[in-house]
Amino acid sequence: MLPAYEELVAWLPELLAGLTISLQVAALSLLFGMPLGLLLALGVIARSRILKTVSLVLVEIGRGAPALVLLQFIYFGLPATGLTLGSFTAAVVALAWNTGAYTSEIIRASLQSIPRGQRDAAEAIGLTGVDELRYVLLPQALRVALPPLLGFSILIFQGTSLCFTIALPELVSRAYEIGSGTFRYFPVLLAAGCLYAAVSVPAAILVGHVEKRAGRYAER
Amino acid sequence: MSQADIFVILRGLPWTVALTLGAFLIGSIVAVPLLAARESQFLPLRLFAMSLIQVVRGIPPLLWLFIIFFGLGMSYFPISPFVAALTGLGLIAAANMAEIYRGALKSIHHGQWEAANALDLGRLSTVAFIIAPQALRVALPSAASYLIGLMKETAVASTIGVAELAFQGNRLSQLTFQGLEVFAVVGLLYVVLSLPVAWLSRSADAYLRSKVAA
Amino acid sequence: MDGAVLYLADPPQSSQDRSNGGIMMEQGSNGTVIRLRALSKHFGAHTVLDAIDLDVRPGEVLAIIGPSGSGKSTLLRCINYLERPDGGTITIGPTTIDASMPVERAELSKLRRRVGMVFQSFNLFPHMTVLRNVSIAQERVLGRSRAEAEERAMQLLSRVGLADKAGQHPGRCSGGQQQRIAIARALALDPEVMLFDEPTSALDPELGLEVLAVMRELADSGMTMIVVTHEMGFAENVSDTVMMMADGDIVEKGSSNQVMRQPQQERTKRFLRAVHDR
Ligand SMILES: Nc1ncnc2c1ncn2[C@@H]1O[C@H](COP(=O)(O)OP(=O)(O)OP(=O)(O)O)[C@@H](O)[C@H]1O
Ligand SMILES: [Mg+2]
Numbered sequence: 001m002l003p004a005y006e007e008l009v010a011w012l013p014e015l016l017a018g019l020t021i022s023l024q025v026a027a028l029s030l031l032f033g034m035p036l037g038l039l040l041a042l043g044v045i046a047r048s049r050i051l052k053t054v055s056l057v058l059v060e061i062g063r064g065a066p067a068l069v070l071l072q073f074i075y076f077g078l079p080a081t082g083l084t085l086g087s088f089t090a091a092v093v094a095l096a097w098n099t100g101a102y103t104s105e106i107i108r109a110s111l112q113s114i115p116r117g118q119r120d121a122a123e124a125i126g127l128t129g130v131d132e133l134r135y136v137l138l139p140q141a142l143r144v145a146l147p148p149l150l151g152f153s154i155l156i157f158q159g160t161s162l163c164f165t166i167a168l169p170e171l172v173s174r175a176y177e178i179g180s181g182t183f184r185y186f187p188v189l190l191a192a193g194c195l196y197a198a199v200s201v202p203a204a205i206l207v208g209h210v211e212k213r214a215g216r217y218a219e220r
Numbered sequence: 221m222s223q224a225d226i227f228v229i230l231r232g233l234p235w236t237v238a239l240t241l242g243a244f245l246i247g248s249i250v251a252v253p254l255l256a257a258r259e260s261q262f263l264p265l266r267l268f269a270m271s272l273i274q275v276v277r278g279i280p281p282l283l284w285l286f287i288i289f290f291g292l293g294m295s296y297f298p299i300s301p302f303v304a305a306l307t308g309l310g311l312i313a314a315a316n317m318a319e320i321y322r323g324a325l326k327s328i329h330h331g332q333w334e335a336a337n338a339l340d341l342g343r344l345s346t347v348a349f350i351i352a353p354q355a356l357r358v359a360l361p362s363a364a365s366y367l368i369g370l371m372k373e374t375a376v377a378s379t380i381g382v383a384e385l386a387f388q389g390n391r392l393s394q395l396t397f398q399g400l401e402v403f404a405v406v407g408l409l410y411v412v413l414s415l416p417v418a419w420l421s422r423s424a425d426a427y428l429r430s431k432v433a434a
Numbered sequence: 435m436d437g438a439v440l441y442l443a444d445p446p447q448s449s450q451d452r453s454n455g456g457i458m459m460e461q462g463s464n465g466t467v468i469r470l471r472a473l474s475k476h477f478g479a480h481t482v483l484d485a486i487d488l489d490v491r492p493g494e495v496l497a498i499i500g501p502s503g504s505g506k507s508t509l510l511r512c513i514n515y516l517e518r519p520d521g522g523t524i525t526i527g528p529t530t531i532d533a534s535m536p537v538e539r540a541e542l543s544k545l546r547r548r549v550g551m552v553f554q555s556f557n558l559f560p561h562m563t564v565l566r567n568v569s570i571a572q573e574r575v576l577g578r579s580r581a582e583a584e585e586r587a588m589q590l591l592s593r594v595g596l597a598d599k600a601g602q603h604p605g606r607c608s609g610g611q612q613q614r615i616a617i618a619r620a621l622a623l624d625p626e627v628m629l630f631d632e633p634t635s636a637l638d639p640e641l642g643l644e645v646l647a648v649m650r651e652l653a654d655s656g657m658t659m660i661v662v663t664h665e666m667g668f669a670e671n672v673s674d675t676v677m678m679m680a681d682g683d684i685v686e687k688g689s690s691n692q693v694m695r696q697p698q699q700e701r702t703k704r705f706l707r708a709v710h711d712r
Pocket of ligand 2: 632
């Protein structure tokens with residue numbers, strides 16, 4: 001059942017190339033998605049009605065629909081509007097949207113967790129709304145949000161596996177291709193699983209530590 | 221998109237619901253022995269459970285389904301797409317529910333354990349009668365939001381051919397070349413499906429809260 | 435305690451000439467720094483402030499006493515618009531704000547620059563150093579350079595006896611120290627009036643003393659102060675004027691001697707008896 005050594009050596013370059021694409025898609029999605037999440041979080045709590053509604057709709061769809069459906073909506077659906085994206089771009093757009101929606105909720109919750117007195121004090125010393133956010137609220141909120149944001153980053157990395165469905169040559173696609181070529185599905189998929197776990201498990205352990213430390217910080 | 225098209229998509233609904241509830245049920249039950257092992261005094265068992273949870277969560281759901289359906293099913297023993305999806309998602313749900321139970325257990329004040337010890341209740345009775353009822357209440361909101369997450373996760377079953385919502389959407393979009401509307405409707409259906417769960421969770425939470433307060 | 439009085443920047447004045455104003459400031463008409471007219475606030479159907487009129491002279495130290503829920507905090511918070519009043523006017527120096535009209539940000543910022551506030555729970559910014567807590571508003575609101583702001587912040591920290599804490603984070607400081615830092619932070623904008631909302635209530639009596647010492651020094655230097663307090667000693671000995679509030683109304687107001695020793699109103703007598711019996 002297990003892959004033979006020679007097989008592994010033969011597959012590894014292909015699988016690693018896939019892993020690289022998975023990591024690239026994840027990194028870019030987070031890079032665009034997290035700032036988007038911040039903007040959406042601010043949009044949802046904004047006073048402007050239009051801003052609020054637009055942000056809410058983007059957030060609710062981005063988290064309410066499965067990432068797989070978002071991906072297919074953008075890759076297979078958008079061309080109808082004349083906008084055709086390559087599978088890599090479509091993957092980044094969909095996962096960044098998904099990231100933005102989730103992280104906006106994380107950031108919003110962490111903003112709300114900051115004691116009311118911090119706002120009072122910031123306003124009492126005359127800081128404007130923007131300065132209050134920039135110097136008082138966000139630095140504290142992001143510290144609270146860090147562990148869940150890191151945890152979500154792992155999910156997005158795993159979420160890149162969905163790009164199999166839009167023919168992006170990431171890790172699962174490559175493993176599946178090797179499997180259908182050699183009919184050695186189990187060993188090659190298992191190898192791909194090990195590569196995912198090799199990234200996700202240490203990352204999850206790390207996040208666990210950050211979480212514990214953040215908990216200690218909060219107690220002080 | 222015609223009304224008939226929407227009916228085509230809706231044909232996926234029972235599969236999505238069955239897969240979600242089935243995997244959740246399996247997960248909620250399997251999570252109990254898994255957590256017991258995770259918290260066991262016997263180190264090898266504890267290590268085994270801990271690594272199992274980590275590894276199950278460390279591999280994407282889609283790949284789990286592939287490993288089970290293509291890896292095991294195609295090569296060793298034939299398995300239907302639905303059973304493969306149910307097994308994979310049930311396994312993932314078990315790992316996640318074990319973590320949810322664990323978080324809830326940890327949130328129970330240790331004074332409750334001490335009080336139970338003072339009454340000389342055994343470990344099993346303490347858990348069964350004192351800790352678990354309180355922990356379940358704490359676990360409920362996370363479990364409910366996990367149920368919603370799991371429901372969206374079931375969309376990956378479309379990739380191994382379970383005829384659920386995303387699968388129907390996919391097929392319809394290939395038939396009609398109207399991906400935009402089709403996937404919008406499918407996405408909306410998932411949002412709509414999550415509403416009753418969220419509502420149920422809120423009312424169950426309020427009910428349990430009032431019971432504790434009384 | 436390390437005797438903050440030792441760090442006086444200005445020599446204390448006797449309380450007699452304090453009311454003449456030890457420091458120069460812009461004044462509204464009739465020599466008041468703060469003038470409230472018909473200030474009202476409701477939470478739903480509940481009237482928390484019932485058309486409050488109040489004048490505070492330059493250099494005056496006004497203590498507000500009264501039972502819990504009488505609206506003392508709400509009054510302070512309305513004065514610098516942390517809470518939006520429903521009606522009435524607030525005049526601070528030359529600036530008048532009509533609560534029944536929409537207020538522009540710029541007006542609000544002018545108002546807040548003239549008013550410093552100290553909270554019961556300190557509300558220091560935990561992620562900034564002590565120095566930054568005191569310098570941030572000078573940079574962002576007054577537009578001072580960082581060097582200037584930090585120099586002034588160091589002066590203020592010395593004044594409250596905490597220059598040695600400048601580089602630390604507030605979480606490392608005792609409650610009394612935190613409250614003194616909060617006072618320095620509020621002083622950083624050179625306000626004309628300082629509002630204190632039960633500044634010692636969250637502190638052990640001993641730590642409360644070091645905060646009270648700083649406040650007494652501030653009073654002696656001629657600062658106009660409104661202090662909500664449960665410290666009857668402060669009301670009696672440091673403040674010039676005492677105001678008793680109940681149910682959103684001013685029950686009575688007079689010199690501290692008079693209100694504390696010979697209260698006229700039954701409500702005040704009852705309150706003072708209850709406090710003394712504790
Ligand atoms: N944000 C709010 N929403 C609703 N009611 C409020 C709010 N803030 C204050 N109140 C109510 O207004 C009344 C006055 O509150 P306030 O905090 O001003 O009293 P206080 O005199 O400062 O009391 P304490 O001595 O307990 O601090 C109370 O009945 C309180 O419940
Ligand atoms: Mg109060």
